[in-house]
Amino acid sequence: MSLLEIKGLGIEFGGLRAVHDVSFAMNEGEIVSVIGPNGAGKTTLFNMISGVYLPGSGKLMLEGKDVTGMEPHLLARRGLSRTFQNLQIFQQMTVLDNAITGYHLQERGSVLADLLNLPSSRHRAEAAREGAQKLLARVGLARAAEQEAGNLSYGALKRLEIARALALSPRVLLLDEPAAGCNAVETEEIDALIAEVAAEGVAILLVEHDMKMVMRISKHIVVLDHGEKIAEGDPATVSQNPAVIAAYLGTQEAEHADS
Amino acid sequence: MPELMQFILSGLTVGAVYALVALGFTIIYNASDVVNFAQGEFVMLGGMITVFAHGAGMPLPLAAVIAIVITAGVGVALNKLAIEPARGAPVVSLIIITIGASIFIRGVTQLVFDKQLHRFPSFSGDDPIHIFGATLLPQSLWVMAGALVVFVALWLFFTRTLTGKAILATSNNRLAAQLVGISTNWVMTLSFAMSAGIGALAGVLVTPITLVSYDVGIALALKGFAAAMLGGMGNPKGALIGGFLLGLLEALTAGYISSQYKDAAAFIVILAVLFAMPQGLFGKKTTDRV
Amino acid sequence: MKLSNKQTALVVLAALIAITPLFFPSSYYFRVGSLIFVNSIAVIGIVILAGYAGQISLGHAGFAGIGAYACALAPVHLGLHPAFAVVLGAIISAVMAYVVGRPILRLKGYYLGVATLGFGILVSMVLANEREITGGPDGIQVPDLGLRAIVKTMGLDLNNSEFWYIFSGLALILGAWVALNLYDSPTGRALRALHGSEIAARTVGIDVARLKLQAFIISAVYASISGSLLALQNKFITPDVAGFMHSIEMVTMAVLGGVGSVLGAIFGAAILTMLPQLLTVFAEYEMLLMGLVMMLVMIFMRDGLLPSILRRIRGKDE
Numbered sequence: 001m002s003l004l005e006i007k008g009l010g011i012e013f014g015g016l017r018a019v020h021d022v023s024f025a026m027n028e029g030e031i032v033s034v035i036g037p038n039g040a041g042k043t044t045l046f047n048m049i050s051g052v053y054l055p056g057s058g059k060l061m062l063e064g065k066d067v068t069g070m071e072p073h074l075l076a077r078r079g080l081s082r083t084f085q086n087l088q089i090f091q092q093m094t095v096l097d098n099a100i101t102g103y104h105l106q107e108r109g110s111v112l113a114d115l116l117n118l119p120s121s122r123h124r125a126e127a128a129r130e131g132a133q134k135l136l137a138r139v140g141l142a143r144a145a146e147q148e149a150g151n152l153s154y155g156a157l158k159r160l161e162i163a164r165a166l167a168l169s170p171r172v173l174l175l176d177e178p179a180a181g182c183n184a185v186e187t188e189e190i191d192a193l194i195a196e197v198a199a200e201g202v203a204i205l206l207v208e209h210d211m212k213m214v215m216r217i218s219k220h221i222v223v224l225d226h227g228e229k230i231a232e233g234d235p236a237t238v239s240q241n242p243a244v245i246a247a248y249l250g251t252q253e254a255e256h257a258d259s
Numbered sequence: 260m261p262e263l264m265q266f267i268l269s270g271l272t273v274g275a276v277y278a279l280v281a282l283g284f285t286i287i288y289n290a291s292d293v294v295n296f297a298q299g300e301f302v303m304l305g306g307m308i309t310v311f312a313h314g315a316g317m318p319l320p321l322a323a324v325i326a327i328v329i330t331a332g333v334g335v336a337l338n339k340l341a342i343e344p345a346r347g348a349p350v351v352s353l354i355i356i357t358i359g360a361s362i363f364i365r366g367v368t369q370l371v372f373d374k375q376l377h378r379f380p381s382f383s384g385d386d387p388i389h390i391f392g393a394t395l396l397p398q399s400l401w402v403m404a405g406a407l408v409v410f411v412a413l414w415l416f417f418t419r420t421l422t423g424k425a426i427l428a429t430s431n432n433r434l435a436a437q438l439v440g441i442s443t444n445w446v447m448t449l450s451f452a453m454s455a456g457i458g459a460l461a462g463v464l465v466t467p468i469t470l471v472s473y474d475v476g477i478a479l480a481l482k483g484f485a486a487a488m489l490g491g492m493g494n495p496k497g498a499l500i501g502g503f504l505l506g507l508l509e510a511l512t513a514g515y516i517s518s519q520y521k522d523a524a525a526f527i528v529i530l531a532v533l534f535a536m537p538q539g540l541f542g543k544k545t546t547d548r549v
Numbered sequence: 550m551k552l553s554n555k556q557t558a559l560v561v562l563a564a565l566i567a568i569t570p571l572f573f574p575s576s577y578y579f580r581v582g583s584l585i586f587v588n589s590i591a592v593i594g595i596v597i598l599a600g601y602a603g604q605i606s607l608g609h610a611g612f613a614g615i616g617a618y619a620c621a622l623a624p625v626h627l628g629l630h631p632a633f634a635v636v637l638g639a640i641i642s643a644v645m646a647y648v649v650g651r652p653i654l655r656l657k658g659y660y661l662g663v664a665t666l667g668f669g670i671l672v673s674m675v676l677a678n679e680r681e682i683t684g685g686p687d688g689i690q691v692p693d694l695g696l697r698a699i700v701k702t703m704g705l706d707l708n709n710s711e712f713w714y715i716f717s718g719l720a721l722i723l724g725a726w727v728a729l730n731l732y733d734s735p736t737g738r739a740l741r742a743l744h745g746s747e748i749a750a751r752t753v754g755i756d757v758a759r760l761k762l763q764a765f766i767i768s769a770v771y772a773s774i775s776g777s778l779l780a781l782q783n784k785f786i787t788p789d790v791a792g793f794m795h796s797i798e799m800v801t802m803a804v805l806g807g808v809g810s811v812l813g814a815i816f817g818a819a820i821l822t823m824l825p826q827l828l829t830v831f832a833e834y835e836m837l838l839m840g841l842v843m844m845l846v847m848i849f850m851r852d853g854l855l856p857s858i859l860r861r862i863r864g865k866d867e
Contacts, residue, residue, distance in 0.1 A: 050752055076754035088752075090745030092809075093738075101742045105754040107735040111763055114734035115727050121734050128735070168753060294659050344848045350658050351605055351808065352847045355801050359847065363840025370833060481666070481793065488663045519678040526667035533664050534652045 001064045003028050003203050004080075004172050009048055009058035010227075018044045019227045021058070026203045026220070028171070031194065033206045033214045036224035037247055042207045043085055045224065046176050049205070050082045051075045062172070077105060079171035083161040083178060085207070091150035096129070098149050098160055099136050102167025103128035135163045139193065155182040162193065172203045179210050191217060215239065223247070261392030266514040267507065268390070272399040272468065274506020275406035276302070279461035280483025281490065281498035282409060283454040289430035289493050290450035293342055293353050297361035299480030300368075301455045304330045305462025306471030307368055310377040319379060327459040333364070334455025335448050343447065361476060368473040381467040402464045409457055410499045417495070426450060430493070485529050490541050497541035555729040558812050562725055566718040579710035581826055586717040587778045589818040590724045592802045593811055594771025597728055599800070600808040601737060602764040603744030604654065607662045607796050608669025612642040612769040613776030614676055614791025618683060620780045621691045626682075631694045635777040642773035643766050650765040654758065666793065673791035688787030691780045713782045720778060721815070724771060728811050731767070740764050772799070805846050807853025816855045 002025035010020045019041040026032045034042050047053040049060060051072040060068045062078055070078075081102075090098050100107070107128035113121040136142045139159040144152060149160065158178055165173055175194070179187040191213055198204050208214050214221065215235045223231040223238060225247040231238050238244055280298055287295045305326050312322035341356050348356075382401050387394035417423035429436040429446045437443055462471065469475075486505045490497025505525050512524035532540065566586075573579060591613055598604050619638025623629040629637060653664040677686045697712045707715070731737040743750035743757050751757050780786040789795065798821065806817020824842065828835045850857035 052748060052752075072748075072751035073754050073756050076752060082752050084749065088746040088749035090742050090749065092745055093741055097738055097741070101738055101750070101755075102753050104735070104739055104742075108739065109735060111736050111767075114736040115731055115767070117730040117734070121730075124735055125733070125738075164749075164753060294662075341844050341848060345851075348847065348851055350662070351599060351800065351804055352851060354605070354607070354662065355797075355804055356844050356847045358797055358801075359840045359843025361840070362836050363844065366834065366836030366838070366840055369836065477793070481670070484663060485667070488660065492659065517678075520674065523671055523674050526670055530653070530664055530667050533656060533660060 005061035007059040011056040033218035040224040041227040081165040081168040081170040082174035085176040096145040099132035102164040155186040264393035270507035270510030274503035278502025281487040284487040286454040296357040299476030300364040301458025302462040303476040305459030306466035330459035331452040331456040334451040338451035579714040583713040586721040589815040591775035594768035595803040598768035602740040606665040608665035610795035611669035611672035612772035616773030616776030617780035646766040646769035654761040676788035807856040813855035
């Protein structure tokens with residue numbers, strides 16, 4: 001039994017097939033990348049897997065249980081967490097508070113205790129704060145802890161999102177272009193972090209445009225084009241696949257024509 | 260039967276006014292994403308200015324035109340002085356700005372004019388028309404016709420003219436509209452002028468029936484807002500139907516259940532519609548993009 | 550020992566409440582003061598709902614109405630002591646908030662605005678129309694809380710305004726303390742998170758629907774208690790307490806002062822409560838000026854008065 005199984009997932013927007021009949025599976029500690037030209041449906045696929053969109057067809061199995069159409073917060077309880085392509089940071093909160101939010105499932109408790117600042121509430125918050133501080137140190141943001149998140153650089157925010165997602169101690173982690181907009185050094189750091197997390201047994205599903213990074217770290221690659229899976233396999237196989245090359249060359253030609 | 264007919268007729272009359280207010284909301288909402296709580300004040304201004312211009316000796320049609328033009332000017336000023344400078348502010352701030360504007364306009368009206376109730380003569384006399392045993396004031400026909408004419412004119416404007424299409428483009432995507440050379444400032448000015456003018460027209464039409472004073476605006480704004488919401492924000496057809504539906508609902512509740520709770524019926528139905536169809540009857544579904 | 554933000558805010562608030570009476574020329578000022586405090590309590594509720602959780606309500610006066618009329622009616626019809634009537638009002642408000650909030654909090658922006666507005670109008674309509682019970686639009690008498698007499702037997706003889714100044718001042722400090730506790734607590738953090746990005750909040754496991762409902766209920770209880778205190782203090786109440794304008798006043802006070810902060814909200818409540826008193830000289834111009842203030846502050850000080858002023862002061866220091 002695979003940790004996460006995607007079976008024939010599909011969705012339409014106003015008659016337009018955004019994703020159609022996509023299937024693959026992933027196991028503990030595995031890094032799987034989803035690649036494809038712009039508009040291939042990668043983020044839409046992510047949104048279905050993380051419960052943000054309700055799939056129009058297909059099934060999603062987490063640890064052998066059907067979790068299709070389950071709300072994101074319930075998926076989070078089952079150990080699935082994610083980051084976003086175009087950053088979803090709590091801008092007005094401090095960096096530390098952003099990270100603590102990742103511990104929500106651990107720190108939540110009686111509202112009444114929270115209102116009255118009872119010791120139980122303080123202990124919950126304190127435990128989450130300690131965890132968050134460690135995580136921030138791990139992603140190199142310890143010194144920015146008390147800053148308002150909105151003031152951070154793009155690359156730092158990317159790492160903050162990863163920290164927040166890691167705070168859930170996920171079994172499956174979905175990273176949507178974690179290195180986009182990062183410089184070479186930052187990309188390398190994120191690279192190392194992903195490998196480290198996977199080594200702890202977390203299954204990582206990655207959408208990434210940096211092909212070098214994808215080829216280097218992922219064990220398995222799923223290629224989407226026009227919402228459909230056109231190839232799947234290890235990096236070497238996929239990069240030789242004629243359909244994949246055509247899909248990429250096609251877009252490259254188009255890009256050249258544009259410029 | 261005559262009883263029911265009577266309720267329907269009075270419902271359609273009130274509904275026409277709500278529809279006009281809701282259409283005004285819709286135009287501004289489409290152009291700027293702002294719900295203008297001062298919309299009811301336009302109706303009030305239309306009535307009040309006509310009253311005083313007519314009282315000063317002007318013939319009624321001229322007084323009405325002057326009222327509509329001045330109110331349209333107030334609408335443009337509202338946009339330039341209060342809405343444009345607050346572009347990008349959160350919804351709550353915009354609500355407070357437009358409510359502040361409505362209180363301000365009320366305050367000025369009460370100073371410039373007075374706090375009394377006023378009316379001017381009906382356009383075609385006060386002899387009731389008999390329909391299926393019910394009676395209808397000729398002025399009611401004017402109000403209903405007004406709503407329908409405005410709706411058709413708007414529909415033609417938005418589908419047949421370049422300017423109308425520019426407004427729709429702006430509501431769809433402000434930046435893209437600017438990129439293809441649409442002056443979004445002009446679109447905003449025009450939208451506020453049209454919206455205020457339509458409001459004023461409603462005031463001119465309905466004053467002979469309901470009378471006017473400086474403080475009638477807020478209630479109309481709430482009803483018009485509710486009607487627009489009932490039909491689905493931003494949809495002119497929804498505004499028209501929402502307005503008439505709301506008017507009918509009120510009249511029937513007042514007739515058969517309780518006149519005190521006629522406003523309650525309206526809001527209960529709106530709550531019910533929003534529970535079942537959060538986008539209103541004719542609103543478009545949207546999906547959050549992440 | 551260094552004081553935390555929360556402690557500083559509470560000390561400042563308590564000090565202001567304790568010291569300002571030294572400058573009051575007459576007992577009329579105690580009355581204005583206690584009105585400010587009572588309004589502030591409702592406005593803190595709005596801060597929790599709108600400032601923390603980012604949800605709009607244009608109908609919170611409905612809950613103030615429930616709280617106020619509970620104090621007018623429960624002692625007469627149920628034989629309840631007015632103090633327990635306050636509690637009863639808060640419980641009814643909480644239950645109403647739960648029942649109403651569950652379906653409508655799915656709505657966003659203007660749609661949520663009109664739904665809450667509808668609720669508020671329904672409450673005020675019931676209060677105005679059910680004459681036999683509520684006394685109708687003319688209002689109804691509210692029994693005495695009886696606490697002042699007890700305080701007197703303990704040797705402290707206060708006039709009515711002084712008593713209510715102290716009593717509602719204490720209630721405000723308590724309300725501010727609870728709201729500040731919430732801000733830094735796990736629940737408060739989750740509320741602020743869903744305000745920042747609902748989608749991200751959901752993916753970290755926050756049950757957004759449940760948390761919005763909690764914020765709605767908490768803020769309803771604040772509004773209800775504010776209404777109760779207003780009724781008990783005035784010993785008389787009319788359906789206006791639940792009216793649309795009162796709802797708008799609450800939101801305006803909160804946003805005017807700075808909707809994100811408890812102290813800012815109290816500041817907004819103070820300004821907006823005092824404004825009509827100051828403007829009595831210009832009674833004719835009251836509406837005009839009120840509208841103008843609302844527009845100007847929102848246009849030129851988007852974050853609200855207090856945060857804007859604080860920023861200016863800090864800016865000069867640097």
